[in-house]
Structure formats: structure tokens, C-alpha cells
Amino acid sequence: MEATSMIETEYNDEYDAYEAMMNRGAFLRKLRQMAEEDEAHRDVVVLPVLSSSKDVEITVDHDTLCYHSYLSVQAVYDDYKHVNYRQIDFGIVGDSPLVIAQDRTVGKGGFVWDSGYILAEHVARVTEWQTGSPSVVELGAGTGVTGLFVGRQVPQAQVHLTDLPQLLPLMEKNSSTSKNVTAGVLEWGRNVSGQEYDVILGADVVASIYDSYGLAKTIYDLSHERTKIYLACKDRLSGSIEDFEGQMKNMFEHVGRSKPNSSNNNPKVWIFEISGKRVTQ
Numbered sequence: 306m307e308a309t310s311m312i313e314t315e316y317n318d319e320y321d322a323y324e325a326m327m328n329r330g331a332f333l334r335k336l337r338q339m340a341e342e343d344e345a346h347r348d349v350v351v352l353p354v355l356s357s358s359k360d361v362e363i364t365v366d367h368d369t370l371c372y373h374s375y376l377s378v379q380a381v382y383d384d385y386k387h388v389n390y391r392q393i394d395f396g397i398v399g400d401s402p403l404v405i406a407q408d409r410t411v412g413k414g415g416f417v418w419d420s421g422y423i424l425a426e427h428v429a430r431v432t433e434w435q436t437g438s439p440s441v442v443e444l445g446a447g448t449g450v451t452g453l454f455v456g457r458q459v460p461q462a463q464v465h466l467t468d469l470p471q472l473l474p475l476m477e478k479n480s481s482t483s484k485n486v487t488a489g490v491l492e493w494g495r496n497v498s499g500q501e502y503d504v505i506l507g508a509d510v511v512a513s514i515y516d517s518y519g520l521a522k523t524i525y526d527l528s529h530e531r532t533k534i535y536l537a538c539k540d541r542l543s544g545s546i547e548d549f550e551g552q553m554k555n556m557f558e559h560v561g562r563s564k565p566n567s568s569n570n571n572p573k574v575w576i577f578e579i580s581g582k583r584v585t586q
């Protein structure tokens with residue numbers, strides 16, 4: 306029905322208020338249906354962002370977020386902003402597409418955090434650890450975004466994603482297409498004797514809600530004297546990060562903070578770079 310037909314009816318001598326009302330109802334239903342059809346064919350939607358009154362335009366294919374479109378308009382820095390997407394498409398990473406599934410029902414690890422991507426890009430751009438075939442472990446990997454990205458960018462590395470048991474199915478699903486990435490359960494603070502890695506990664510794992518003593522112990526236990534450790538941290542309430550930093554300084558010679566080298570501009574994220582395990586004689 307066209308908009309003019311209803312207006313003409315209202316100025317007709319035989320104007321019928323009931324019929325006009327019914328026509329208007331049909332008219333509005335038609336408009337709504339057209340809007341829905343239009344929406345279904347759009348590839349750009351405006352997402353309401355939880356922490357801000359601003360909206361962000363992001364290219365999506367219904368339930369897939371194109372991460373590069375998101376980065377190109379990145380204006381707010383709430384880690385929950387893309388929590389509802391079934392998967393995130395990172396485009397070609399290394400020599401093949403990287404699409405990561407999310408599942409918010411499994412907890413905070415079920416979706417990609419800004420720190421995870423920032424650490425991934427940062428570590429892939431640091432060359433000091435990339436000689437030979439380094440063994441890499443990611444702690445609190447969640448979806449596995451950091452380890453998966455690093456595994457694609459540095460194919461000679463062997464990467465192991467770890468997290469709590471409820472994250473295992475998601476890590477396995479996301480690593481199933483990467484030849485050099487495996488997944489397993491590793492709860493911080495538990496015995497990991499016999500395992501050592503050349504590189505240890507962790508994104509957004511230092512926080513007051515998590516066991517930072519267990520995390521520090523696990524990092525120490527998994528290290529050898531040349532292990533390089535990269536942890537992406539986000540400024541939150543003070544206290545937990547400083548406590549953790551103090552523990553790290555007791556266990557390692559070099560504990561520094563650096564600015565991330567990443568196309569994700571979240572201003573609150575920075576990197577701990579740690580090395581030089583202190584070995585008691």
C-alpha cells in the first residue's frame with residue numbers, strides 16, 4: 306500500500322473512520338515488514354554499545370563480526386561490545402582465514418577481549434622470540450584468540466592454548482583448523498612439573514577476581530631461564546596488578562611495562578614483558 310492512498314481516503318466524501326483506522330494499521334504493518342526485509346539484506350548495522358551513548362557502525366554478516374570493520378571505527382572500549390556475535394572474522398592471518406567462535410555461556414573466556422587481540426599483534430611483531438621452533442603456551446586463553454593468531458603468524462612455533470575445563474570445547478573447536486595449535490586444561494597454581502615453554506602468553510588474566518598467586522606460580526613453574534613472558538593487562542582498580550608485579554619481580558630479573566604495538570587502540574591496555582627466571586641454588 307502506498308502512503309498517498311490513505312491520505313486520499315481521509316479526504317473522500319464517504320470517509321469512514323473505522324476503515325481509515327484499519328487501513329492505517331495495514332499501512333504501518335507493511336512499513337514494518339519492509340523495514341525488516343531491508344534490515345535482513347543490510348550488511349551494515351548500528352550496534353548499541355553498552356557502555357556508551359554512542360553507536361558504532363560495524364560490518365556484520367548477521368552473526369559474524371568483521372573485526373577489521375570494527376577496528377576502523379573503534380571508538381569505545383567495552384570488552385562486552387561484541388559478546389553476542391557467534392563468531393569473529395579476523396580476515397587472512399598468515400596464509401589463511403582466521404574465524405574464531407564465541408560462546409558467552411561458558412563465562413568470561415567465551416568471547417574475545419581487546420587485550421587478547423592486542424597481545425596477539427604485539428607478540429607477532431616482536432621478533433626476539435621467533436628463532437628456531439619455539440614452544441608457546443597461552444594461559445587463560447578463552448577463545449584462544451592470542452595463541453591462534455600467533456600460531457598463524459609464526460608457523461614454526463608450536464602453540465598450546467590452556468584454560469579452565471569449561472573452555473576446553475571452545476578452544477578445541479577454534480584450534481581444529483590450525484596444524485601447530487593444541488588445547489588443554491591448565492588451572493593456575495596446580496602442579497605442572499615437567500612442562501617448560503620458551504614463550505608464555507596471557508591476555509587480561511591479571512585481575513582481582515582471578516587467582517594471581519596461582520598465576521604467578523604457574524608462570525614461574527612453566528619457565529626456563531630463557532623463557533620470554535608477555536602479558537597484556539588492562540588498567541582496572543589498582544592493587545591486583547601491582548601485587549602481581551611485585552611477585553614477578555621476586556621471581557624474574559626483568560619485569561617491564563611496554564606500550565602495545567597493535568592496530569587496536571584501546572588506551573587502557575599495556576604489556577608486561579618479563580624474562581630472566583631467578584633460579585635458587
Ligand SMILES: C[S@@+](CC[C@H](N)C(=O)[O-])C[C@H]1O[C@@H](n2cnc3c(N)ncnc32)[C@H](O)[C@@H]1O
Pocket residue numbers: 412413414415416417418419420421422444445446447448449450467468469472491492493507508509510515516519
Ligand atoms: C578476561 S578472560 C580473557 C580471555 C582471553 N585471554 C582474551 O583475552 O580474550 C580471562 C580468562 O582467564 C581464565 N581463568 C581465570 N581464572 C583461571 C584459573 N584459575 N586457571 C586458568 N584459567 C583461568 C578464564 O577462564 C578466562 O578465559
